[in-house]
Amino acid sequence: METASYDVVVVGLGAVGSATLYQLSKRGISALGIDQFEPPHTLGSSHGETRITRLAVGEGEEYVALAKRSHEIWSELEVLSVKKIRTKTGGILLDSGVNPWSKHGVEGFWERTLRYAQNQQVSHRVLDLVEATENYPAFQLPPSAKVYWEEEAGYLFPELAIETQLDLAKKQGTAIWTSSKVKSIQSEGAQFRIQVEDKEILAKQVVLTAGGWVKDFLPMPSKKRLSICRQVLYWLAIDEGVTDWQRYPVWMWGYGAAPEDFIYGFPSLDGKTIKMASESFVEVEHPDQLNREVTEEEQELFWKTKVEGKLKGVKKQILKTSVCFYTLTEDARFLIEEMEGNPNFLWVSACSGHGFKHSAALGEDLVKRLGY
Numbered sequence: 001m002e003t004a005s006y007d008v009v010v011v012g013l014g015a016v017g018s019a020t021l022y023q024l025s026k027r028g029i030s031a032l033g034i035d036q037f038e039p040p041h042t043l044g045s046s047h048g049e050t051r052i053t054r055l056a057v058g059e060g061e062e063y064v065a066l067a068k069r070s071h072e073i074w075s076e077l078e079v080l081s082v083k084k085i086r087t088k089t090g091g092i093l094l095d096s097g098v099n100p101w102s103k104h105g106v107e108g109f110w111e112r113t114l115r116y117a118q119n120q121q122v123s124h125r126v127l128d129l130v131e132a133t134e135n136y137p138a139f140q141l142p143p144s145a146k147v148y149w150e151e152e153a154g155y156l157f158p159e160l161a162i163e164t165q166l167d168l169a170k171k172q173g174t175a176i177w178t179s180s181k182v183k184s185i186q187s188e189g190a191q192f193r194i195q196v197e198d199k200e201i202l203a204k205q206v207v208l209t210a211g212g213w214v215k216d217f218l219p220m221p222s223k224k225r226l227s228i229c230r231q232v233l234y235w236l237a238i239d240e241g242v243t244d245w246q247r248y249p250v251w252m253w254g255y256g257a258a259p260e261d262f263i264y265g266f267p268s269l270d271g272k273t274i275k276m277a278s279e280s281f282v283e284v285e286h287p288d289q290l291n292r293e294v295t296e297e298e299q300e301l302f303w304k305t306k307v308e309g310k311l312k313g314v315k316k317q318i319l320k321t322s323v324c325f326y327t328l329t330e331d332a333r334f335l336i337e338e339m340e341g342n343p344n345f346l347w348v349s350a351c352s353g354h355g356f357k358h359s360a361a362l363g364e365d366l367v368k369r370l371g372y
Helices: 015-026 061-081 109-119 129-135 158-171 211-216 296-307 356-369
Strands: 004-011 031-034 051-053 086-088 091-095 124-127 146-150 154-156 175-177 182-188 191-196 199-208 227-238 250-254 262-265 273-277 314-328 335-339 342-349
Touching (some): 004 015, 015 031, 015 158, 015 356, 031 158, 051 061, 051 356, 061 086, 061 109, 061 158, 061 356, 109 146, 129 146, 158 175, 182 342, 211 314, 211 342, 227 296, 273 314, 296 314, 335 356, 342 356
Parallel strands (some): 004 031, 004 199, 031 175, 091 250, 199 342
Antiparallel strands (some): 051 154, 086 154, 091 146, 124 146, 182 191, 191 199, 227 273, 227 314, 250 262, 262 273
């Protein structure tokens, strides 16, 4: 059997993997990208029409620089591809103010976001309740509500971003294998032998960006640090005449103290629906075990607990749903680590929930860590 050789092999071509492969191709590195599916696809964490991007990231101040750099790279990609990947709408973060939403820490998420924006010179304003209600009447806010507005926030088209980076990598001579499942990655001296179904590949360096499937390759201590959590996206019909959803910013609203007391959404892209979702932290052992059916009972519960009494301007009519998943750590920090101490084998995971906005810069960072 003939064995192909590459300087770098990237396993998993979703948000971070496609970005890594594109950055390798820019530098003329001999690289191969492998994915078990046909990216962009609907089985991982990077589908569903849109993803929010913002600069003041409440999950950690260290991520602000990554978000800023990603915006620069999205602009670069748009010039090269003549495609619109990022749309700036502005963004608002709401907190009901009664029981501050304390996702990922003791301090309220709203307060952290504001502090990071102030520290990192992110263009923002704090809106009073009168201005917020006049501009965004869909939100039924209590008198105690707090409203943060950020100028550079907006949304990304995730499938298009992945497709564009892979297309540009191909045009620069990078090899890509899709519908190809990696069976094993073994260290052999100064290189790695990668088994892909009935083929073998030799690589000097490996980057593992397989989303939730990264657990298939990790030793037990690392595997246990990651949780797979099913998420559901909903498209609700617009109630005409109440508000103009097409002019809204992207938005997030923590309405209680618990991590799941949260909804987020987007302006209408079609004038007929808005996309919105919550977050769930119920763990599934493996992505292959994910339930991709959204029952009527689940849709009814979403309406009752997440929409009713909070939003005006939408009907109790869910026209479409989609299931994806988060890969999470306990503190929502990314993991970028050497596999068992080998600096030539990097693995990346737990970027879900707030990762897509950083993915372009993460790809660039990984390539620099490899020495390029």
